[in-house]
Every structure is written in C-alpha cells, then in structure tokens.
Amino acid sequence: MKIRAIKPNNVLEKYIDFYYELALHNDQYYAYPSANNVVCIFNKAATSYVDDEIKINACTNASNTFMVLNKFTTPLFVNNQGYVKEFVIIFKPYGLAQFTNTCNDSLFFELTEFNDFLSNNSCFFERSENEKVDLIETYLLTKLNEKEGLDIVMHSISLMKNDQLSLQDIATACNCSYKKLYRLFVTHCGTSPIVIRKNNRFRNALEKIKNQDEGSKLSDVAFDLGYYDQAFFNKMFKDKTGNNPKQFFKDVSILSKKDIYFKKK
Structure with missing residues (x-):
C-alpha cells in the first residue's frame, strides 16, 4: 500500500x-x-x-x-x-x-x-x-463559507505548540474566556481543545521519535513534549497506539512523507 x-x-x-x-x-x-x-x-x-x-x-x-x-x-x-x-x-x-x-x-x-x-x-x-x-x-x-471565530481557533492551535501554556493561558492570549474557546472548538473542530491538544502532542511524539538520533533516549523526547513523567508518556503512547514506542515503530508502516501511519493486522 x-x-x-x-x-x-x-x-x-x-x-x-x-x-x-x-x-x-x-x-x-x-x-x-x-x-x-x-x-x-x-x-x-x-x-x-x-x-x-x-x-x-x-x-x-x-x-x-x-x-x-x-x-x-x-x-x-x-x-x-x-x-x-x-x-x-x-x-x-x-x-x-x-x-x-x-x-x-x-x-x-x-x-x-x-x-x-x-x-x-x-x-x-x-x-x-x-x-x-x-x-x-x-x-x-x-x-466555502468561513465561520466566525476561525482566527481564534487557528491562533490557539498554533499556541498549543508551547507545552508550557495551559488552555486557560491560551484562551487569555486569544482575548477570550475558556468557555468561549471551548465553544469555538466545538463549532470549528467538532471536539474540545483538550482532544486537539492531546492528538497533536501524540503526532509530535511520533515525529520526534521517528527522527531522533541513534542513541537518543525516549525520556528526552518525553521531556521535550512536556511529559515530565516517563511512565505517563508511555501510558499516553500505549493509549493512542496499543503499543510502547519501540514496538510501534517496529510494526508500523509509514506510507508517505505526510506521515500516514498504518499497521497491518
């Protein structure tokens, strides 16, 4: 494939x-x-x-x-x-x-x-x-018919790259309340800011692990992504993939430069 x-x-x-x-x-x-x-x-x-x-x-x-x-x-x-x-x-x-x-x-x-x-x-x-x-x-x-508040959603997603910022911090930076930010995410993304952030962090983890230098430690990747507990990072990864990082990259196929990951049953 x-x-x-x-x-x-x-x-x-x-x-x-x-x-x-x-x-x-x-x-x-x-x-x-x-x-x-x-x-x-x-x-x-x-x-x-x-x-x-x-x-x-x-x-x-x-x-x-x-x-x-x-x-x-x-x-x-x-x-x-x-x-x-x-x-x-x-x-x-x-x-x-x-x-x-x-x-x-x-x-x-x-x-x-x-x-x-x-x-x-x-x-x-x-x-x-x-x-x-x-x-x-x-x-x-x-x-095409852009809905109101798209600029706020786009800006907040870009701010999510900074793992030091809480979702409340992001809402404040976008000059709105968290309640409004949540409502805009449901309108534009169909889900909450929490889900978008977690899924993005998971994809960032995939990218970092895939491109890490030989000999690099997973704990360093976890720390870079804002996970200060290796066990918590491993749990997140297993929840998203069903495997630990080492086993995942052993089993998975990367099907394009856009990082489409599929694993055959």
Missing part, C-alpha cells in the same frame, strides 16, 4: 492538508489518532462502524458516498473486504466546518450534504488523479 500526498491549491491549503488516492484489496490495518478530519469518497462500497472497527465492503450495487471520520483518540481497526477505491481529503482540524453545515458527533458518518457532487460526477473514479483533485477543489470553493 503506497500513498502519494497531493497538496491543495493556494486558497484551500488554509483548510486542507492534502489529498490522496487509495485502492484497498482485502486489507486490514490499524489507523492512529490525529487532530485532522478524514473525508473519504468511496467507490461502490458498503461501510459501517462498530466498536472501534470500520468495515468497508465492496458492493457493486452501492452508490458512491462521502464518509467522514471524526477525530478519534484510540487506535481504529479498518477491515476491508473486496476491491474498493477511495479518494481521501485530509482536512485540518477546523477545515471541514468551513464547507458544511452538517453537525454530527458520530465518529464515522455519511456526508449527504455533498451528494450533489456525486450525482454530477458519476464517473469520478474514471478520472485521472489530477482531474479528481480539480473537480473536488472546484466544488469545495463553491461551498
């Missing part, structure tokens, strides 16, 4: 991290938490979510669908049966909310608001990769 990440255009890069195409063929793997929203267009597949497992089954009678994967905080098992093609949009934590009025706190759900795109592009999966991106971007630009 190989993935080529495609950058969005200059307007949409504010909201979208990247796109990629994927073909699944009886694949079973684990995906790991991030602060982003994942939106998939599935080609003729029946999908469902139960007990931390997403099932994706090839189904010739099924229509193409937009499915949204909300922020998740523990490993997610993806169980695919048959041959299924998908096109994936990785929205930044606040990105998807700027294109839709759909509010859904389910972890995995169909985005029916975008069904007009599917009906107008029934041959979407017959297009080239670049044509798919052009079609998606043209459509998304017609849906």
